Amino acid sequence: MKKVVKFGGSSLASARQFKKVGDIIRADKARRYVIPSAPGKRSSKDEKVTDLLYACYDAASSGESYKKILNKIKERYSEIINGLDLNVNLDHEFERIEDNFKKGVGRDYAASRGEYLNGILMAAYLGYEFIDAAEVIFFDDNGAFEAELTNRELSERLEHVERAVIPGFYGSKHDGTIKTFSRGGSDVTGSIVARAIHADLYENWTDVSGFLVTDPRIVENPEVIETITYKELRELAYMGASVLHEDAIFPVRREGIPINIRNTNRPEDKGTLIVESTCRKPRYTITGIAGKKGFCSINIEKAMMNAEVGFGRKVLGVFEKYGISFEHMPSGIDTMTILVHQDEFVEYEQSVIAGIHRAVEPDRVDLESDLALIAVVGRGMKATRGTAGRIFSALAHARINVKMIDQGSSELNIIIGVRNADFEAAVRAIYDIFIETEI
């Protein structure tokens, strides 16, 4: 058995947390490849080392004093070294980092040092080999992840390595510069390593006892999802269920390796198993609810739109011209709505409207901003009648106005648009109708 284990920031935020992680790893011989994040928050008011590193780099590059922030970062690592009695000295690592800051080495380099240093400590603590992710995870010159090259090099490198620590979140471009994944990207590194070594399981250890039906910051103590499919998870992660990075399923999916989300603070809990497919019936009609604020809709009206071949292509061509991707596109006979991320759209708003006028001569174009999208996801919905009806009656009861509905043909999800201000109440209403009343 070979397992890859990734530990998130809060699991490695202090010496005390490191000890829990050490116990978890030592409890199972199969836990051979360890992916650490940078130290995260020790309490809700604390700071993540990654955020401190970004702040430090920004200060250094704008010529402001960065020493205070750098000292805070050093203190975080000293606490771990002293608390674990490690025979490691990071002084010259910090000197090198400071030199590189002064030379203006990139922002990604700065951010990646959180994982890099934590990896050195973790390797020393466990007595495992340390492998710098810059030597095994590759990005092309445009910064796109090179999946196949990485897989080849990493498999080869790990073939004869029994146990290793590989820091999460970053890799390198061909010219040697450091490049990171987007925030939360250590989850992706774990998945890449799991694929490369043909792991039996990818364990992702965090601060919750699994993938929860919805965001615990919105609903108090939501139920844990026991088993979820990659597809369902992808929908939920994309729509804001931040427990696992949305791209983390791709590498393991190719090999059919299951992911197990576990809680470092409650290792006895079974957590959530993420699989390709399963015969297990979901406990509830829906598997999960996730959502995000900050969307904007562009509503286009034109009489006889339905008869005009190429109408949709021409409209979407305008968005393409400005590099704006769209999220959803519900349409009627004479209307078409495009939903986009407000912050991506705002800069080009007037140019896009003018472009649509030129492209399709609509009767009217209007915009509605500050919308939230909620995804209700579940493989069980296909087999159940009345799911949409229950969602809308729950929202009506909560006096929430539904702005948009979109159901994919896979019947795996229903997307609902509401006002930003109604977002949390809408998630709670949907949770109540499907979970509380089905318990």
Ligand code: ADP
């Ligand atoms: P880590 O640092 O271990 O990678 P993250 O902070 O990235 O952890 O992810 C865990 C957090 O994700 C939880 O503490 C929780 O607040 C949040 N979260 C949001 N949606 C969900 C969900 N559906 N299930 C579980 N956690 C969720």
Ligand code: ASP
């Ligand atoms: N430390 C990085 C972040 O805070 C990556 C991660 O934790 O996965 O985004």
Ligand code: MG
């Ligand atoms: Mg994370």
